[in-house]
Amino acid sequence: MSTDAAGRITSWHPNPAVPRFVPPPGAVDAHCHVFGPMADFPFSAQAKYLPADAGPDMLFALRDRLGFARNVIVQASCHGTDNAATLNAIARSAGAARGVAVVDPAITDGELEALHDGGIRGVRFNFLKRLVDNAPKDRFLDIARRIQSLGWHVVIYFEADILEELRPFLDAIPTPIVVDHMGRPDVAQGPGGADMTAFRALLDSRDDVWTKVTCPDRLEEPAGPPWDRFVTAVRPLVEDYPDRVLWGTDWPHPNMQDAVPDDGALVDIIPRIAVTPELQRKLLVTNPATLYWPEERSFSL
Numbered sequence: 001m002s003t004d005a006a007g008r009i010t011s012w013h014p015n016p017a018v019p020r021f022v023p024p025p026g027a028v029d030a031h032c033h034v035f036g037p038m039a040d041f042p043f044s045a046q047a048k049y050l051p052a053d054a055g056p057d058m059l060f061a062l063r064d065r066l067g068f069a070r071n072v073i074v075q076a077s078c079h080g081t082d083n084a085a086t087l088n089a090i091a092r093s094a095g096a097a098r099g100v101a102v103v104d105p106a107i108t109d110g111e112l113e114a115l116h117d118g119g120i121r122g123v124r125f126n127f128l129k130r131l132v133d134n135a136p137k138d139r140f141l142d143i144a145r146r147i148q149s150l151g152w153h154v155v156i157y158f159e160a161d162i163l164e165e166l167r168p169f170l171d172a173i174p175t176p177i178v179v180d181h182m183g184r185p186d187v188a189q190g191p192g193g194a195d196m197t198a199f200r201a202l203l204d205s206r207d208d209v210w211t212k213v214t215c216p217d218r219l220e221e222p223a224g225p226p227w228d229r230f231v232t233a234v235r236p237l238v239e240d241y242p243d244r245v246l247w248g249t250d251w252p253h254p255n256m257q258d259a260v261p262d263d264g265a266l267v268d269i270i271p272r273i274a275v276t277p278e279l280q281r282k283l284l285v286t287n288p289a290t291l292y293w294p295e296e297r298s299f300s301l
């Protein structure tokens, strides 16, 4: 555990390996965050963790080291509903990042449009009690209806044990849905286990539910490569839903300070879950472009 004198936590690897796998041109790290810097972008009073600074310069250096071209920056829970740090990182990316915001239900339509102008293309609903105090489904649904006209989607983070309870809420969301970290299945159950079976039922219920095949470090305990159980459980999902999967590092790995993953090793998982160049291109290039840079996709199709 790395905590400085001010109690601020470092949850990322100090010197990640350069991966052996070379991502295809235009590859997107579609799930990462920025923390601060705190002097410019203070953390929320409700934050459940107090991280050290992990700002845009560090994120873009990692992107280049890993061989990626773009980032999708997901507002981290420690920044609450103030998206300034995420917007700052997008603005500093020279067009190489877009983002997902967390918004207060009282947000105005004008404020949503300003987020769109700042590169936001979705809102995140977080149901993890260790990360947020409230997850008001009725107010989330209201937001989901209001973002429809912007062409955005909903990103949702929940754990496998509440999937069934969430189904009526999920079914009512009128926009595409992206599920963070596959709704945290127990990957030790294997590809046909109860958690993956329930998650596949959600994917099969409509064709606009997407997922991020991310976080072997979070989903496999004890954490650490080679993450064989993650690969065994997730590879069939990539093969069966090749047009609805996204991949990301999850850097700077909020709350992973006791077992920080090496981002280079995380990238080297990709060819084990997406085993052909075509699957890799969909996972890393065309799928994220469809959600985050749709104006480019309409030209290339």
Ligand SMILES: O=C(O)c1cc(C(=O)O)oc(=O)c1
Pocket: 075, 076, 077, 078, 131, 180, 218, 250, 254, 255
């Ligand atoms: O599992 C987590 O602790 C976690 C936290 C956050 C966040 O704080 O936003 O985001 C993630 O994707 C995962």
